[in-house]
Amino acid sequence: MIHILGRTWGLLLFLLFLPTDVSAQQNQDETVCIQCHGGIPGAIGAPVRQWQGSIHQRHGVLCFHCHGGDPTDFGLAHSPERGFLGAPGDEDVPKFCGRCHVGVTEDYFESAHGQALGAGGPNCVTCHGSHAVQRATSELINPQDCTRCHEYGRAEEIKNAIAGTEAFISSLEGDVAALHRLGIDTSRLEGSIFSVRNEFRRLFHSVDVERVRNETDNFQQQLGVIAGQVEALQAELARRKVWGGAVVVLLILAGVLSLLLYKSYMEGKEG
Amino acid sequence: MPKRIVDWLDLRLGIRDILEQNLTKYLLPRNINIWYTLGAVLLTLFALQFATGILLLIYYQPSPQEAFSSVQRIMNEIPYGWLLRNLHAVGSNLIVAVLLLHMLSALFMGSYKRPRELTWVSGFLLLNLSLGLCLTGYLLPWSQLSFWATTIATDAAGAIPLLGADLVGFLRGGTAVGEDTLGRFFALHVMGFPLLFGLLVAFHLFCVRRTGVSKPPFGPDYTPPKEHDRFHHEHHPGGIPFFPHYMAKEAGVISFFLALLVAITFFAPGLFIPPTANIPADPFVTPPGIKPEWYFLWAYQVLKIFPSELMGLAVQVVAMTLLALLPFIDRSPERRPARRPLFVALFICGIAIFVGLSIWGYFS
Structure with missing residues (x-):
């Protein structure tokens, strides 16, 4: 018996987990x-x-x-x-990164930054870093980094021009991630946001303040459509919770009634 | 109409006699407490798992190419598919929790003692089979969580001397987790384990019914039952009928547990379905921070504490074997907790160690 039980449990134990860092x-x-x-x-x-x-x-x-x-x-x-x-050498960095980041590279080359490549202008890693690269946010535009090459004023104007749209994108990304955590298939929404975000980031890699201001409305409209789809899903989830809450209440009521019934049976038996 | 059906059946099978013997004339101890209802709660939850499992099976496709997308389809396109899947996933966790409570109550009240050794052992095997069902079900959605949890879990078999590599291959059906692993786990989850499980449940219930329900070891009137040399069914003269009295109590507790299940399913499914469960399996990207399910955390931490995996496995085997064979080790007829101070101390220490290791495992 001991042998059989030991083997049964042992077999189960084989399937237990080891530390994930080992696998990683x-x-x-x-x-x-x-x-x-x-x-x-x-x-x-x-x-x-x-x-x-x-x-x-x-x-x-x-x-x-x-x-x-x-x-x-x-x-x-x-x-x-x-x-x-x-x-890659300094001047080859944009093409090196641009094999994957195609869109922003095109706009970069057309921008003042790209035009100054080889003449002291920045390449991708100047702002984004290389191996320790993190998710790009508008915080990359900051006085400390921008003033390494030029005054901050124009950079600040661009940052202000993109701030609202960037915040909208971040907020939508958070909402979609929350939906995804609940098992909602958000691949289409993620694709749409990814597309708008990439297009928008292409825009501000042009470092052209007027162009950013002029085209921001278009991006806001596209994001608004996505936000509408997100809200529809959130409303559906809220409806589910109302139904779920009602079922929970009914089950609790059924439980209480059953126990009252049991109590009355017991009183009847004792009486 | 129902009376006519019963009359018809009674004429042919003597159904009224069966119902009387097992319901209205089947008497239970008057002081039977709420812990005794957990068996009925488990039966209800298992029935729900069975029902939701069959419905999920209609749409689930057990191949690496289709599994994740079929689960996504269930969650997003099939009417109420999300409800079935979430009930199934949350239900499995709730079942393990209730199984543990059921086992702890049997331990505390000494219900495992003679003549109920077979009831205890079959219950212990049911707990292990349930964990096996949870583990095999984990792989089926073919998500990042499924894939890497199973990869790491099957890796653990490699710690066994001599047989390790062969065992890993046997469990996976190849060198890596893949199509054959999914096939094996699927077959075990939907057919192999449920079949064994059904037989064991039937045997467990047969033991309970045949031996009779044990009297709760509380109150001034309680005295340990006499030991018999021959088979003896424990009767409870003057007790309460199973139906309608006790079933009303069971219905109440079942309703509360179902309310808990529905509440988690609708309001906090993420408690048991982490984000990596919604990402398709990618053999080339190991997601960070994968942890076992909460009921395996203690074992996970034990493996980490000891200098070798083999030692950790050995400790677990010894602990679980002792638990399985407890009725054959603790042979005293005394069941009153107040008169079993050593056992109660070990009982509390055991719970504290389980909880402590689980918390440690979660944060380690």
């Missing part, structure tokens, strides 16, 4: 980039530590996605035949 570590160790660079102190290993916790890491963008090479073979990790690109 195993997953990361699968790329030879991290196995090698992650253990090196100083500048050669620093990118790995900076990348950990970045938006790229959270979205599963690994070293080889940007730098190329073979992430499964130590010997071919730096092989140009396997697409290894290494680190």
